[in-house]
Amino acid sequence: MAEHETGSSGALLEQTLGEVRKVIVGQEHMVERLVVALVAGGHCLLEGVPGVAKTLAVSSLAQVTGGTFARIQFTPDLVPSDIVGTRIYRPSSEKFDVELGPVFANFVLADEINRAPAKVQSALLEVMAERQVSLTGQTYRLPRPFIVLATQNPIESEGVYPLPEAQRDRFLMKINIPYPDAHDELAILRRMSVDPPVPQQVLDPEMLLGLQRAAEQITVHELVADYIVRLVMATRQPAAYRMPDLAALIEIGASPRATLGLVSAARALALLRGREFVLPEDVRDVAREVLTHRIVLTFDAVADGIDQSELVDRILACVPPPRVVWNHGPS
Known part of the structure; x- marks a missing residue:
C-alpha cells in the first residue's frame, strides 16, 4: 500500500473519531476502540454501568459512518423471530411471505444483550458468525459491512442470562467503560444539557469497506x-x-x-x-x-x-x- 494512501485513510479515521467525540465527552479509549473494531470488521461488546454513554456512542458512530442502523432492546420475553424475522400470512395473496428482522442492517445495536434467553442468543450467534439468517429453508445474506455492537450491564443479576463462552468468543473486542472523571462530568453538563451536538456523516458503507480492505494490507x-x-x-x-x-x-x-x-x-x-x-x-x-x-x-x-x-x-x-x-x- 502506498504511504500516502495509508496517511489519507488515517486522516479519514481521525475525522471519524473527531465527529464521535463531539457527542461523547471523555471516554477517548472507548471511542478509539470502537473505530478499531469497525475497521477490523469485528463485533464489539461494551460493558459498563447505566448512563456511561454506551448506547449513545454506538448510535453516534452509526451516524458518522453512514449505512443502515437498527437498535434491538433485548428483554427476557424476546424470541428469535423478533430479531431475525419470520413468515407472515398475507390474506390478500393467500400465501406466506418472509418478513426479515431488524438484524438486516449495517450496524446492529444489541442493547442489554445479556437480558435475552438462550434461544435468542443462539439465533444471534448464527448472525454474528455466518453473517446470514436461515428462514424456512432459505438463506438470506446480511448487508455488508455488518457489525453487531452489543451493550451489557455488569451490576444487575435479576433477569439476565450470562453470555455463553462460544458467543463471547465471536466478539472481536470487549470494552469496559468506567465512570467519567469530574472534569469530563462538568463538560457533559455544559455540552449536553442545553443543545446536544449532532455528529456529521464522514463515511459511507463503500468507504468503510475500502478502509477494511486497506487494514488487511x-x-x-x-x-x-x-x-x-x-x-x-x-x-x-x-x-x-x-x-x-x-x-x-x-x-x-x-x-x-x-x-x-x-x-x-x-x-x-x-x-x-x-x-x-x-x-x-x-x-x-x-x-x-x-x-x-x-x-x-x-x-x-x-x-x-x-x-x-x-x-x-x-x-x-x-x-x-x-x-x-x-x-x-x-x-
Missing part, C-alpha cells in the same frame, strides 16, 4: 506475528512462560480466534495511526480488549474475585515483545 512482521502467538499461548500454557501460578487461575485459555483478532485489531490500529506496518505497541494496546473476555477462570479464581484483565496485564508483563531496531542507514 497492513504489514505484520514475522517477529510481531510470533509475539501475538506467544501472548495467546501464554493464556493456555502459563507455566511454559514462567507464570506457573496462573495455571490454577485459568480454566480455558484464549482460542485461535484471539490470535486472528489480535492481528486484525492491531492492523486497524496501525492504519488509524497512519502506519503501513504493525508495531508490538499496537498489539499490546489492543490485547486487553481482545483477550480478556476469552479467558475462562477457574472456580477458585472466580471465588477470589480475580479479574481477567489482571491476568492479561500479567501476561503482557511476562511475555517480552520483539525489539524494534530502527535502521537509519549510514551516518
Whole structure:
C-alpha cells in the first residue's frame, strides 16, 4: 500500500473519531476502540454501568459512518423471530411471505444483550458468525459491512442470562467503560444539557469497506506475528512462560480466534495511526480488549474475585515483545 494512501485513510479515521467525540465527552479509549473494531470488521461488546454513554456512542458512530442502523432492546420475553424475522400470512395473496428482522442492517445495536434467553442468543450467534439468517429453508445474506455492537450491564443479576463462552468468543473486542472523571462530568453538563451536538456523516458503507480492505494490507512482521502467538499461548500454557501460578487461575485459555483478532485489531490500529506496518505497541494496546473476555477462570479464581484483565496485564508483563531496531542507514 502506498504511504500516502495509508496517511489519507488515517486522516479519514481521525475525522471519524473527531465527529464521535463531539457527542461523547471523555471516554477517548472507548471511542478509539470502537473505530478499531469497525475497521477490523469485528463485533464489539461494551460493558459498563447505566448512563456511561454506551448506547449513545454506538448510535453516534452509526451516524458518522453512514449505512443502515437498527437498535434491538433485548428483554427476557424476546424470541428469535423478533430479531431475525419470520413468515407472515398475507390474506390478500393467500400465501406466506418472509418478513426479515431488524438484524438486516449495517450496524446492529444489541442493547442489554445479556437480558435475552438462550434461544435468542443462539439465533444471534448464527448472525454474528455466518453473517446470514436461515428462514424456512432459505438463506438470506446480511448487508455488508455488518457489525453487531452489543451493550451489557455488569451490576444487575435479576433477569439476565450470562453470555455463553462460544458467543463471547465471536466478539472481536470487549470494552469496559468506567465512570467519567469530574472534569469530563462538568463538560457533559455544559455540552449536553442545553443543545446536544449532532455528529456529521464522514463515511459511507463503500468507504468503510475500502478502509477494511486497506487494514488487511497492513504489514505484520514475522517477529510481531510470533509475539501475538506467544501472548495467546501464554493464556493456555502459563507455566511454559514462567507464570506457573496462573495455571490454577485459568480454566480455558484464549482460542485461535484471539490470535486472528489480535492481528486484525492491531492492523486497524496501525492504519488509524497512519502506519503501513504493525508495531508490538499496537498489539499490546489492543490485547486487553481482545483477550480478556476469552479467558475462562477457574472456580477458585472466580471465588477470589480475580479479574481477567489482571491476568492479561500479567501476561503482557511476562511475555517480552520483539525489539524494534530502527535502521537509519549510514551516518
